[in-house]
Amino acid sequence: MAAYNEIYTIGREFGSLGKKVGEELAERLGIKIYNKELLAEAAKSSGLCEEIFENHDEKPTNSFLYSLVMDTYSGGTFSSAPFLDMPLNHKVFLAQFDTIKQIAEKESCVIVGRCADYALSDNPNCLNVFIRSDMEDRIKRISKRLDITENKAKDMCIKKDKQRSSYYNYYTSKKWGDARSYDLCINTSKVSVDDAVDLILKYREN
Template structure:
């Protein structure tokens, strides 16, 4: 059984699919849990890390808005920005999790972080924008007038995060083993296809 990484457009159902796979296969699941683990590992506040999650610090304005947080993580430069240190912490946690055995990891550039690891199956999920906006309204309780902007904003942020820390283009097919349109096949079918395809690749 492989480690399965899931990159996803906002509202494409990545979290639900990841949890479904983890429950079916009885595997550890990592998503927002990575923030809590990083906070525990560093001794920092989880709330502070949540603000930096899947964001990067490429602009001075963003650093000022974030409060220019930094701390001295063991083995790193003392003044490394919080976002960068969170990425390094999550990298350590993701690699440690993969060394322990099969698991499901959603987001956080796990596909790139584990690029040199054997037995990793990398997935990218996407869907029609209209469907993703509707799912954002129905499942996340987002205001109808704001949902479209939020979908676009989160996708842009995730793409920038990936590009900034990996140099790879987020969502580009050559970076993944399987790309699925969850709007066309549904979440349950997507989970089944991921499982079957991962078994075909890795046995």
């Protein structure tokens, strides 16, 4: 058994099978995957209701600069004056930010989305992966999964990617989907979910 926790973060384009890759990876390693579950954990620790987290989950924001928030944020105390005075979207982000750090300290796991790679940027045992896929394949998957037209599926892919990109770019110092922001980028139009997991595990060995 590893003497330290192995953490895998998965960034993903909408419809790229990123969540499936994360699920398969977690299953093979016998560790937990955190996706929507992270919202429930963050809600518990912050005292904010879970519905608030769902409404603000990976949604872009246009309020004041994140650096200002970090300057006023004092050590993860959700009862401090700076935290109480913050806009709701910042409270949600910081509660998730703390939860991600706590989970990584506690156990090996896979964390999907939610700027986890940024939250754990100082963790040497964290492997950051981005899953993408060709637009044509994403459209077909979403159209089939949600039983909607391909045009609607394309609109949904574009909208969801834009939301995730805006959220990530706003709260981190990196660029969503840019290879330089991650350790490993995989295109699931070129490899299967199983092969993607093999690649991640092989990369971890090096």
